[in-house]
Amino acid sequence: MRTSLTFAGVSKSFPSPRGRMVVLDGLSLEVDAGGWTSLVGPSGCGKTTLAKIAAGILTADAGQVLVGGMGVERSRTVAYMPQHDTLLPWRSALENAILSADVDGRSRAQARSEARQLFVRFGLGGFEEQRPSTLSGGMRQRVALIRTFLTRRDILVLDEPFGALDALTRAGLQQWLSKIWMELGHTVLFITHDVEEAVLLSDRVAVCSSLPGRIRTEVQVMLPRPRSRVSAEVTAYRASLLETLAAGAIS
Ligand SMILES: Nc1ncnc2c1ncn2[C@@H]1O[C@H](COP(=O)(O)OP(=O)(O)OP(=O)(O)O)[C@@H](O)[C@H]1O
Ligand SMILES: [Mg+2]
Numbered sequence: 154m155r156t157s158l159t160f161a162g163v164s165k166s167f168p169s170p171r172g173r174m175v176v177l178d179g180l181s182l183e184v185d186a187g188g189w190t191s192l193v194g195p196s197g198c199g200k201t202t203l204a205k206i207a208a209g210i211l212t213a214d215a216g217q218v219l220v221g222g223m224g225v226e227r228s229r230t231v232a233y234m235p236q237h238d239t240l241l242p243w244r245s246a247l248e249n250a251i252l253s254a255d256v257d258g259r260s261r262a263q264a265r266s267e268a269r270q271l272f273v274r275f276g277l278g279g280f281e282e283q284r285p286s287t288l289s290g291g292m293r294q295r296v297a298l299i300r301t302f303l304t305r306r307d308i309l310v311l312d313e314p315f316g317a318l319d320a321l322t323r324a325g326l327q328q329w330l331s332k333i334w335m336e337l338g339h340t341v342l343f344i345t346h347d348v349e350e351a352v353l354l355s356d357r358v359a360v361c362s363s364l365p366g367r368i369r370t371e372v373q374v375m376l377p378r379p380r381s382r383v384s385a386e387v388t389a390y391r392a393s394l395l396e397t398l399a400a401g402a403i404s
Pocket of ligand 2: 312
């Protein structure tokens, strides 16, 4: 089943020493069912705040978040991969991956069996019993992604999953995640500050303005996959989006 994710006029403010700070100001965005939408924008424009609202961790002050056109309980429909590595250091990689089975009260045996298959598919076969501290950054992110996939939610909200990785590891994981997504077909909201990454992976790229965050522009990326970062088309999309971001920074 594929499900859309819709933000309609979402606003959010936080208390600050200078009064309330408006972080999101009537933001609207559509993530199509089975599609991949990336949100790019400057640091602090409210991307993580939006991701947490999508996941039901934060509540919007105004506006609506709809799943499949309806206002349903999102913790049951949206899987959220946080920006920072949240693997539990005392659990093995496999035990980390099956966390949602514990939380949802599903069979651990079945979750372990599914996780073992995904470890192989995600290139982590043989590392199931290792603690996170003994894995590389790229491996830890893959474990966190397996954990996100194993939540069995239709919608994935991935907050800068490759943000902390070196360029080479990042490029490998981008290709790999794109391939897995084409096979599994989840609805993805992907948050990144890397425009090139957004062009390589997305059907649609939404550019967020600096604070307060609104969608400044949206671009459909009409290119076949897999995409090459050195192709003329990718370079052209990238240049045009960078121009939009730069224009937002000085206006
Ligand atoms: N719980 C909170 N209380 C107060 N202010 C907050 C809270 N969470 C976020 N903010 C503020 O909201 C703004 C947006 O933060 P957010 O983490 O959503 O930005 P971001 O776009 O994800 O940034 P980055 O690209 O650096 O990850 C920041 O100014 C931040 O300080
Ligand atoms: Mg963030």
